[in-house]
Amino acid sequence: MTNQPTKSPSKAPVSLEPTTSPSESEVITPEPTDSPVTALPTTGPSQKPVTDSPSSSPVQTTNVMYVWTDAFDVDAPYCNGIYPSTKTGDNASCFNHSWDTPQARARLWSASTVAGREVTRIFLSDVRERTRYGGLNPEGVCDEELLTTLGEAHALGIEVYGLFSSSDAAFSEQNMVGGLNDFNTNCGTTSARFDGASVNNEHFTSVKQCDVGNEGAQLQFLDDLEATRINASPLPLHFSVSWNWECCSCGAATYQRRELDWNGNIKSALEHMIDIADSVDVQVAWNTGSTMTSRSQAPYDYWEANHMGTTSTTSFSVLAYTNPNSDCRQSFAPHTKGATTSSDTCATGDRTEEGMFAAFDSVRITQPNTDGGIHYMGGVYSSGMVGWPKHEGFTVSPSDPPTSSPSTGPSVSPSKGPSVSPSSNPTALPTSSPSSAVSFCLY
Numbered sequence: 001m002t003n004q005p006t007k008s009p010s011k012a013p014v015s016l017e018p019t020t021s022p023s024e025s026e027v028i029t030p031e032p033t034d035s036p037v038t039a040l041p042t043t044g045p046s047q048k049p050v051t052d053s054p055s056s057s058p059v060q061t062t063n064v065m066y067v068w069t070d071a072f073d074v075d076a077p078y079c080n081g082i083y084p085s086t087k088t089g090d091n092a093s094c095f096n097h098s099w100d101t102p103q104a105r106a107r108l109w110s111a112s113t114v115a116g117r118e119v120t121r122i123f124l125s126d127v128r129e130r131t132r133y134g135g136l137n138p139e140g141v142c143d144e145e146l147l148t149t150l151g152e153a154h155a156l157g158i159e160v161y162g163l164f165s166s167s168d169a170a171f172s173e174q175n176m177v178g179g180l181n182d183f184n185t186n187c188g189t190t191s192a193r194f195d196g197a198s199v200n201n202e203h204f205t206s207v208k209q210c211d212v213g214n215e216g217a218q219l220q221f222l223d224d225l226e227a228t229r230i231n232a233s234p235l236p237l238h239f240s241v242s243w244n245w246e247c248c249s250c251g252a253a254t255y256q257r258r259e260l261d262w263n264g265n266i267k268s269a270l271e272h273m274i275d276i277a278d279s280v281d282v283q284v285a286w287n288t289g290s291t292m293t294s295r296s297q298a299p300y301d302y303w304e305a306n307h308m309g310t311t312s313t314t315s316f317s318v319l320a321y322t323n324p325n326s327d328c329r330q331s332f333a334p335h336t337k338g339a340t341t342s343s344d345t346c347a348t349g350d351r352t353e354e355g356m357f358a359a360f361d362s363v364r365i366t367q368p369n370t371d372g373g374i375h376y377m378g379g380v381y382s383s384g385m386v387g388w389p390k391h392e393g394f395t396v397s398p399s400d401p402p403t404s405s406p407s408t409g410p411s412v413s414p415s416k417g418p419s420v421s422p423s424s425n426p427t428a429l430p431t432s433s434p435s436s437a438v439s440f441c442l443y
Contacts, residue, residue: 063360063372064281064317065119066163067108069126070095071378074385083324083380085338098377099124100145102396105152110391111382112158117357119374121315122153123163123198123238128176131162135182142187151192152396159313161196161238169206169217171224173199177232184235196278196313197232200240201225204269210248210258218269222262225276236278236313243284243295246270271302281317281373285330287349289362292318300367308369318363319373320356322381322388332356334386343386352387 072095074081079094087095099105112119130143137143153160162180166172177197184193201224207217229237246268248256258269267275274280280303284295296318303316324333328346332355335344349355360372374381384390 062118062120063374064121064123064315065112065374065381066123066376067098067125068163068376068379069098071098071104071107072380072383072385074383074390081342081385082335082339083333083383083385085324096378097126099149100126105149106394106396107382107390107392108377109152109156109158109394109396111377113156113394114391117372119158120371121159121161121195122377123161124149125163125165127162128164128179131179131183132176135179135184135186142183146183147187147189147192150194151189154191159195161198162194163198163200165200167200167202169203171201171203171221171228173201174224174228174231177228177235177237180232180235194235196236196238197228198238198240199225199228202240202242204245205242208245208248208258208269210256215260218258218260219262222260222269222272222276225273229276229278236311237276238279238281239273239277240281240283240319241270241273241299243282243299245273246298270299274299274303274307278311278313279315279317281319283319283321283375285321287320287329287332287346287351287355287359289359292320292359293363293366296363296370297366300370304367304369315371316367316369317371317373318360318367319375320359321375322356323376323379332359333380334388353381353389354387 070087072083073079076094078090084091084094097104099108108122112122127146130137130146132138133140135142150160162177164173164176166176177199180194180197188194204218204221207214207221225239244250246258248258259266260269260272262272265272280299282296282299284292286292286295300316300318303314307314308316321331322333323331324335324337324339325331326337328336328344328351329348332349332351332353334351335342336346350358356374357372360370363370363372380388382388382391
């Protein structure tokens with residue numbers, strides 16, 4: 001008898017409306033409807049009760065956080081406290097680099113060490129060029145700011161995953177992640193090294209429809225994700241997925257699970273991705289705990305049953321958008337994208353830091369091992385915008401790890417940061433710059 005592909009059990013159709021999904025470059029593209037939807041699902045894929053009002057303390061409250069290159073500066077005169085819809089032209093003056101100066105890192109560590117809401121893993125952008133040439137930067141040396149950032153993070157018990165996001169059909173991230181291992185080999189120290197690789201490639205959204213013509217592209221996406229995992233090894237791979245990659249049609253009346261036969265196993269596309277990656281975050285694109293729960297319950301149940309505890313680094317996170325979006329319901333930002341005021345009203349959600357953390361707590365009622373996922377530092381988390389306090393308390397000197405202010409920040413006593421020789425272990429570099437620039441998906 002020939003081997004037959006194994007098939008995972010299907011789940012009962014459930015109501016997961018609305019069914020909008022993230023796009024590649026702007027996270028969410030759908031415009032809000034004339035009458036914002038207020039009726040929300042009351043049960044998740046496992047038919048567990050969900051609520052927006054936590055009735056008990058969660059098992060744990062650790063969080064992961066995206067740290068894209070730019071963070072919004074609420075005090076920038078040009079933007080007057082309003083997060084702009086683009087980062088080009090004069091709007092560029094309203095953003096600062098998230099981590100490449102002592103001042104920026106002080107803000108980052110303050111935001112990551114909020115008592116009871118600590119961030120234990122960050123996904124750090126702007127590492128591609130700094131690790132591209134055998135782990136070295138374009139000058140042919142170990143990047144000092146990167147070494148300092150890694151050392152400071154580890155002194156605070158924060159893991160750092162290098163973040164890549166080309167979001168293209170070629171899955172170019174598979175050829176980028178290896179630079180992190182080269183960096184660890186040629187530049188890293190015991191206290192200053194990458195802990196993992198993180199990838200945000202959303203090309204699957206372009207081919208996710210369950211048409212016969214898309215199956216080849218969907219299987220290729222899984223092949224490319226597997227290649228990325230191999231190229232990142234021995235570092236663990238984190239991957240960001242969308243909740244609706246689980247289903248072709250996600251409404252109660254027309255629910256259709258997206259199943260793929262990949263390497264002889266028939267599972268949903270999302271289950272295959274969870275199998276490949278060591279950890280995942282699920283983009284749920286909504287700002288209430290009940291919908292965040294129902295949209296993430298199926299992948300959480302699969303991860304908990306098949307992967308939880310299998311490695312020391314595996315994790316499952318429910319991602320909350322904090323950057324402004326055209327549809328207010330899909331983000332916790334205080335105003336919609338393109339707004340002319342620093343805050344506006346929305347039919348759903350408490351669009352504040354407190355509201356986001358309350359939503360995470362609500363999710364943890366039925367998903368006790370879920371981490372909160374913050375998307376992202378300075379956009380608008382810890383920005384000082386309405387409802388989003390600026391977390392402060394750390395000071396960072398150019399040569400030392402962070403120290404905290406006794407009155408406002410958590411108490412830490414980190415050891416002396418690593419002493420690094422930027423020119424150690426050099427490897428050969430090309431004599432000219434690469435002919436093609438890498439385009440990153442920066443939200």
